[in-house]
Amino acid sequence: MSATTWCIALQGLEGARVEVEAATTMNLPRTIFVGLPDAALNEAKERVKHGVKAAGRKWPDGVVTVNLSPGSVHKHGTHFDLAIAVAAMSVDERNEVARPLLADTVLFGELGLDGRVRPVRGIIPLLLAASRHGFERAVVPAAQLAEAELVPGITVWGVAHLHEVLEVLAGRPVLHSVPQAQPDEAAPASPDLSDVRGNEEARFALEVAAAGRHHLFLHGPPGVGKTMLASRLPSILPPLAPSEAIEVSAIHSLAGERLDGGLITRPPFQDPHHTASRQSLVGGGGGGEIRPGAVSLAHRGVLFLDEGPEFGQKTLESLRVPLENGYVSIGRAMQQVRFPARFQLVLAANPCPCGSHGVAGKECSCPPFRVRQYQDRLSGPILDRVDIMLQMPAVTRFMEVDGPVPESSAVVLSRVLEARERQARRLAETPWTTNNEVPGSYLRSELPLPDASPINRALALGKLTSRGVDKVLRVAWTLADLAGKEAVGSTELMAAMRLRLGDAARAA
Amino acid sequence: MVRQGKVSRALGSHGEQLAAEYLQAQGMEILERNWRCAEGELDIIAYDAPADALVFVEVKTKSGPGFGHPLEAITVAKARRLYRLALLWVDDRRRRARVLRVDGVGVLFGGQVPEITHVRGIAA
Numbered sequence: 001m002s003a004t005t006w007c008i009a010l011q012g013l014e015g016a017r018v019e020v021e022a023a024t025t026m027n028l029p030r031t032i033f034v035g036l037p038d039a040a041l042n043e044a045k046e047r048v049k050h051g052v053k054a055a056g057r058k059w060p061d062g063v064v065t066v067n068l069s070p071g072s073v074h075k076h077g078t079h080f081d082l083a084i085a086v087a088a089m090s091v092d093e094r095n096e097v098a099r100p101l102l103a104d105t106v107l108f109g110e111l112g113l114d115g116r117v118r119p120v121r122g123i124i125p126l127l128l129a130a131s132r133h134g135f136e137r138a139v140v141p142a143a144q145l146a147e148a149e150l151v152p153g154i155t156v157w158g159v160a161h162l163h164e165v166l167e168v169l170a171g172r173p174v175l176h177s178v179p180q181a182q183p184d185e186a187a188p189a190s191p192d193l194s195d196v197r198g199n200e201e202a203r204f205a206l207e208v209a210a211a212g213r214h215h216l217f218l219h220g221p222p223g224v225g226k227t228m229l230a231s232r233l234p235s236i237l238p239p240l241a242p243s244e245a246i247e248v249s250a251i252h253s254l255a256g257e258r259l260d261g262g263l264i265t266r267p268p269f270q271d272p273h274h275t276a277s278r279q280s281l282v283g284g285g286g287g288g289e290i291r292p293g294a295v296s297l298a299h300r301g302v303l304f305l306d307e308g309p310e311f312g313q314k315t316l317e318s319l320r321v322p323l324e325n326g327y328v329s330i331g332r333a334m335q336q337v338r339f340p341a342r343f344q345l346v347l348a349a350n351p352c353p354c355g356s357h358g359v360a361g362k363e364c365s366c367p368p369f370r371v372r373q374y375q376d377r378l379s380g381p382i383l384d385r386v387d388i389m390l391q392m393p394a395v396t397r398f399m400e401v402d403g404p405v406p407e408s409s410a411v412v413l414s415r416v417l418e419a420r421e422r423q424a425r426r427l428a429e430t431p432w433t434t435n436n437e438v439p440g441s442y443l444r445s446e447l448p449l450p451d452a453s454p455i456n457r458a459l460a461l462g463k464l465t466s467r468g469v470d471k472v473l474r475v476a477w478t479l480a481d482l483a484g485k486e487a488v489g490s491t492e493l494m495a496a497m498r499l500r501l502g503d504a505a506r507a508a
Numbered sequence: 509m510v511r512q513g514k515v516s517r518a519l520g521s522h523g524e525q526l527a528a529e530y531l532q533a534q535g536m537e538i539l540e541r542n543w544r545c546a547e548g549e550l551d552i553i554a555y556d557a558p559a560d561a562l563v564f565v566e567v568k569t570k571s572g573p574g575f576g577h578p579l580e581a582i583t584v585a586k587a588r589r590l591y592r593l594a595l596l597w598v599d600d601r602r603r604r605a606r607v608l609r610v611d612g613v614g615v616l617f618g619g620q621v622p623e624i625t626h627v628r629g630i631a632a
Contacts, residue, residue, distance in 0.1 A: 028587065028612060028630050029580045061577060061625065 001060075003090030003099070006106045007083035008129045009068075009075045010122055012290060012330075012337030013250055015129020018075065021067040022087035024060045035068030038076040038289070047111045048085045054115035055162040060092040074335060076289045079120035082109035082139065085162060086169070098170040105137040106130040107165065115162040117141045124253035127151040128246070139165055142176040147259045149178060150249065190235040190269075193409040195228070202229055205390045205499060207412050210236045211419035212435040212478030214471075215323070215345040215385060217308075220392030221362075222355040226348040229392075230271075230304045233346060235409035237267045237302070238417050244300050247340065251292050251299055268301035270294045270343075274310035282318050283330050283339055290330050290337045295322045298343035308347040309377040316382055319345070323385045326437075344436075347386065349378060359394045387436065387471045388499045419481035435478045440470035447477065451490050454497060463501060472496045523569025523615035523622075524551055530613065530624050536563060543597055550593050552613075561607035564594040566630075569615040578614030579625060587612075587631035 002023035008015040018035075031045045052059050066084055068075050086107055090097040108126055109117040119141045120126075130138055131154040140148040142158035149156055157168045158176040167174055196203055202218075206229055209216040216233075218226040240248060245263040252268070253259060272281060272294045279285065283293035295303060305311060322328045322341040329338045352371040356362035364371065383389070424433050426447075432438050449455075455472065458464040464472065476488045476496035483492070512520070528538055536554040539562075543550045552565040566586075568578040590610045598608065614625040 026627055028582050028584075028627060029577045062627070 001091045001093075003087050003097075003102075005083040005087040005090070005102055006104075006135065007068075007080050007108065008106060008126050008133070009073050010077070010125055010129070010254070011073070011335055012292075012339055013125045013128075013254065014337075015126060015133070016070070016073050017133045018073070018080075018083075019067075019069045020080065020083040020087045021069060022060075022084070022091050023065050023067075024062045024091050025065070026062045029062060031064045031066065033066050033068070035071045036074050037068060037080075038074065040078055041075055041080055044078065044081050044084055044111075047113065048081055048088065050113040051081070051111035051115045051162050052085055052089055054113065055166070057089050057095045057163075057166075058092050060088060064088055064091070077121065078110035078118075079108045079122075079126065081111040082107040082117065082159075082162075082165060085111060086165060089166075095166075097166060101137065101169050101171070104135055105139060105169070106135045107139045109139070109141045109159065109165075111162060117159050117161060117165070119143045119258070121256045122250075122254040123147055124151060124246070124259070125250045127154055127156070128250060130154060139168055145176055146178050146262070147249075147253065150246070150259070150263050152246075190266075190409075191228075191232055192235060193232045193412055194406050196225060196232065197406055199225060199229075199392070202390060202392055203406070203412075205388050206233060207236065207416065208475065208478055208482065208499065209233070209344070209346075209388055210412075211416045211482050212387075212423070212474060213344050214387035214436050214475055214478065216347070217383065217386040217389045218346065218348040218392060219351065219390065221359045221394050222350055224392040224394060226392060227306055230302075230306070230346045230348060231269075232409065233302050233304075233344075234267055234269045236412045236416055238413070238420055239265050240267060240300055248300050251296050251339065255292050255297060266301075268298055269304065270298040270301065271304040271306060274305070274307045276311070276315070278312070278315045278318050281315055282322070282328055283337075284332075290332065290335070292339045293328070295319065295328060295341040295343055296339040299340045300342060301344070302346055303343040304346045304348070306348045308349040309374050311377075313377050316378065320381055320385065342437075345386070347378070347382075351375075362394075384465060384467055387475050389501065390499075415482060418484070419478065422481040422484070423478075435474045435481070438474060438477075440467075440473075443470055443473045443477075447473075447488075449473070449488060449493070451493070454490070454493060458497060458501070464497075468500065472500045475499055519571055519617075520567075520569050523617075524567045526615050526622055526624065527565065527567040527613040528552055530626070531563075531565065534626075539603075540601075545593070545596055545600070547596060548589060548593055550590070550597060553597060555605065556609070559607060559609075560605050561609045562594070562598065562603065562605040563609050563611050564590060564597070565611045565613055566590055567613045567615065570617065572618040573616065577625075578616055579612050579627060582612050582630065591631040 005020045007018045007020055009018045033042055049059050089095040108120055110120050112118055123144045127138055138154050138156045139159055140156050142160040145158035157173050159165050164174045245265050249259055249263045281294045283296055285291045326342040327338055328341045351357040352366045352374050354365045357364040357371050423435055455469055476492040479492040479495055480488045531554050536556050538554050540553040550564050551567045554563045556563050568581050570578040594608055609629050610631040612627045612630045616623040
């Protein structure tokens with residue numbers, strides 16, 4: 001006797017179809033799993049056995065062999081429990097499991113000893129993969145029904161207990177109400193830009209960064225508002241497009257987040273502490289399972305590294321590849337996984353460990369070599385990938401409390417939206433949507449410049465690299481988009497150089 | 509020897525009696541019951557004439573289904589020990605056959621009639 005059910009094994013965001021076969025032979029009662037299960041999956045033996053009994057069904061006599069095929073793919077996680085339980089139950093005629101629906105249904109869920117079906121990690125990528133593989137129906141934990149229904153192209157049935165699974169298969173599904181999602185209402189609102197008083201240049205740089213998704217470097221002594229500014233960036237970013245929202249939600253679901261409030265529609269904001277390990281930043285993890293890191297959780301959103309130089313240099317260097325490619329490939333002995341990582345980088349740094357180096361009226365207490373060491377940690381290659389370098393000067397005069405209230409995030413956001421629209425229109429024929437994604441070759445050939453002499457001068461002086469030139473052009477286009485112009489003028493070009501080079505641009 | 513209460517010992521020997529009757533009904537000849545030596549005990553020793561096999565049977569009895577399948581109580585180590593005992597028995601009794609086989613018989617009470625499971629060749 002044998003029986004088959006279907007499940008999905010995740011490798012990163014990719015899912016492989018897994019056939020769960022169960023068969024029995026007469027010998028001393030025993031349960032054997034074959035097909036590269038990991039420790040968590042091997043423990044399913046006991047969970048599933050008790051779950052089946054709790055559902056009032058019989059666990060088959062003799063040796064129960066459960067085969068997870070293809071045998072060469074590593075399987076991890078607890079979501080196989082349901083598929084294993086149903087396959088094992090189907091082997092025994094007495095359980096009267098209805099089989100016709102099993103062939104195009106995937107089963108996801110972790111079983112409790114009492115037969116309850118518990119939520120699993122990565123339900124959204126699991127369902128996306130199932131739908132890609134052509135499954136019509138999926139059985140998911142009832143607690144995750146709200147999330148599961150966000151995935152298009154597949155019918156989902158929620159179950160709270162193993163016996164409900166059998167009812168679903170028999171065509172008598174138990175209905176579970178989906179708790180009404182209340183997006184954004186419960187989430188703490190992102191702080192507003194109107195809190196930032198004075199500092200007009202910084203506010204403008206932030207707006208440009210938001211409009212073109214440019215990488216931003218904030219440099220200045222402690223207390224000038226670097227963190228304050230960065231934390232307000234999400235409030236002026238446009239919401240995610242529906243396809244982006246699914247993509248971002250899938251990554252966060254894989255990381256184990258519960259998405260009860262619906263899809264993630266706001267650009268995510270990740271601000272890992274500077275003690276974060278390289279694995280937590282780039283992705284990785286033990287036990288054969290590779291989880292997305294902060295760079296992937298910040299996909300289509302913002303990765304904010306406060307106190308940039310405090311991150312290990314190796315950690316920072318590991319950002320170079322994702323910055324360039326928009327994805328990370330994580331290799332382990334047995335598998336290779338690729339996660340998307342198209343994030344907007346915001347780096348903040350003090351001038352030196354004590355924070356007073358080069359600040360008027362203050363004395364730096366660091367020995368010169370420490371200052372140098374500190375600044376060297378942000379290597380040339382990393383800084384070369386930043387589009388906008390913002391020097392934030394120490395606050396030299398107290399802002400008048402009675403002064404005009406600065407623009408709120410909503411006002412700035414409307415301008416950003418307009419600029420994004422302009423970019424999308426110009427790049428409609430291309431695979432890109434924002435200025436930051438446009439490769440240099442396209443910039444130079446398709447989007448001509450009025451006068452390139454300032455750039456040539458900076459190149460000749462060694463203030464700009466070739467990559468730097470591309471960055472200046474991208475920022476210049478964003479400035480034109482914000483100003484509502486159809487072409488880049490010399491004003492935009494000079495301003496972009498100023499943003500890109502910080503103070504060094506004046507000399508050029 | 510594990511100490512057992514009166515009731516459980518009675519249950520065990522009743523189960524063994526049922527198992528022996530079952531094996532006889534299957535056409536086996538019971539040679540000996542409850543053979544003991546220093547190493548342990550064999551519940552039933554039978555001769556399976558069609559297969560020319562000496563069969564050493566371990567009987568497990570359960571009073572109800574709440575304690576799992578009776579045969580679950582036979583571990584791999586236990587089955588191996590039974591085979592060692594079988595060799596000792598052969599040595600002691602000087603009896604020969606083409607095949608030596610260890611079988612498990614589970615007797616499960618609780619239903620209308622006791623449910624008997626017979627698994628052949630659990631150790632070699």
